[in-house]
Amino acid sequence: MRRIVIVLVLLGLFGLGVFLIVTRPxxxxxxxxxxxxxxxxxxxxxxxxxxxxxxxxxxxxxxxxxxxxxxxxxxxxxxxxxxxxxxxxxxxxxxxxxxxxxxxxxxxxxxxxxxxxxxxxxxxxxxxxxxxxxxxxxxxxxxxxxxxxxxxxxxxxxxxxxxxxxxxxxxxxFTDDWVIEGDLSAEEARGRYLVEALGHCGECHTPRNALGGMDKNRWLAGVPGEGGAPNITPAKLGWSVEEIAYYLESGFTPDYDSVGGHMAYVVDNYAKLPPEDRAAVAAYLKRVPAVE
The missing domain is CATH 1.10.760 (Cytochrome Bc1 Complex; Chain D, domain 2)
Incomplete structure (x- = not known):
């Protein structure tokens, strides 16, 4: 029994060592x-x-x-x-x-x-x-x-x-793969870069699993509850491309509401970008699969 315990401990230490090497920064x-x-x-x-x-x-x-x-x-x-x-x-x-x-x-x-x-x-x-x-x-x-x-x-x-x-x-x-693949126009590809990379929109708008990883099968489907973020897939965001772009510039929704919370900072940032970038984000969001 003592030998078995020693072997198990050694195997455990070996496994830990391999894990630390494989997962090093x-x-x-x-x-x-x-x-x-x-x-x-x-x-x-x-x-x-x-x-x-x-x-x-x-x-x-x-x-x-x-x-x-x-x-x-x-x-x-x-x-x-x-x-x-x-x-x-x-x-x-x-x-x-x-x-x-x-x-x-x-x-x-x-x-x-x-x-x-x-x-x-x-x-x-x-x-x-x-x-x-x-x-x-x-x-x-x-x-x-x-x-x-x-x-x-x-x-x-x-x-x-x-x-x-x-x-x-x-x-x-952790992966550098794009979430939305396929034949995108140049405008949609620019929007994908802004949303998926620089703007990191999925970090707030995508549900996460128990370990904190983004559930990319529900990409941008929203996180309910206090401090959450809305569903911005076409299933819930019925705004036109022009309305989305205008919201990112002004903070005003088509329903005459205004942006609030941390999203107000996002709008303040995107208002400083060229109008082509806001249009690109809107075009990309129209290509995202609808998730109820």
Whole structure:
């Protein structure tokens, strides 16, 4: 019996070792940036499309203060409460981050300490971001105001505070595949990129399973309850392309209602994008399968 126990323990340790090796944090291939130079003006548009300030600004910030990415907003979940970190170009933020470090975070969910990041950072969507857009975003982030506020720790209890387990989560749910495939027009493909990658709309509007992975069979079908998000598939969102685009610009619905909650920040961001981008999002949403 003692030998059996020893063998089982050794097998368990071996299995754990294999798991940790197979699920170790990933890193971006520097070759993806070969010949690419970042552009601040383009990076500003990526910044708004990706909604960086909406989560990383201070709670209740208004006007120019929204560009101060001091962090601190709280995001509750069934796994604990996540606090947005400082990502301003300060010592407490990302002043010492290289472009490679930002790519590790957004494409692989890997932090500067070479550990797994929680998917509260929507890297499950940002993984589809192009190298050019990431380089542009990096250059724009460096132009924002620096703030010395330290990042607060997440409020996550056992066992979710074991970051190594996130490697298993990534094996199950982390992919750079598009949700909507098929023969898309150039406008619809641009809309897909904005919705599925930069805008990470599915992170709020798609139901999740017990482990927190997006249920892509119910893509954009909504999350009911307090703090949830509505179904924006054609099954429930009966607006025309023009009405969707106008909503993303103005915040007004065809029923004379107005945007509220965190979505108000999304509209504020998308109002700064070219009208062609808002039209592209609307065209894409019309191609999404209807889910009741």
């Amino acid at each position: 990933g890193h971006a291939d520097p070759e993806r940036f070969r010949g690419i130079e970042g552009n601040i003006a383009r990076g500003e548009m990526v910044y708004y499309a990706a909604g960086c300030g909406s989560c990383h600004m201070a709670e209740g910030a208004q006007g120019e203060a929204r560009l101060v990415l001091s962090g601190g907003q709280r995001f509750a979940s069934p796994f604990g409460t996540f606090l947005a970190p400082n990502i301003s170009p300060s010592e407490q933020g990302i002043a010492n981050w290289s472009r490679q470090a930002l790519a590790d975070a957004l494409w692989h969910g890997t932090g500067r300490e070479r550990g797994h990041l929680y998917p509260a950072l929507p890297y499950a969507s940002y993984v589809k971001m192009t190298a050019q857009d990431l380089a542009d975003l990096y250059e724009f982030l460096k132009t924002l105001p620096a703030d010395p506020t330290p990042s607060a720790p997440h409020e996550v209890g056992f066992p979710f505070n074991i970051r190594a387990s996130l490697g298993g989560w990534k094996m199950l749910f």
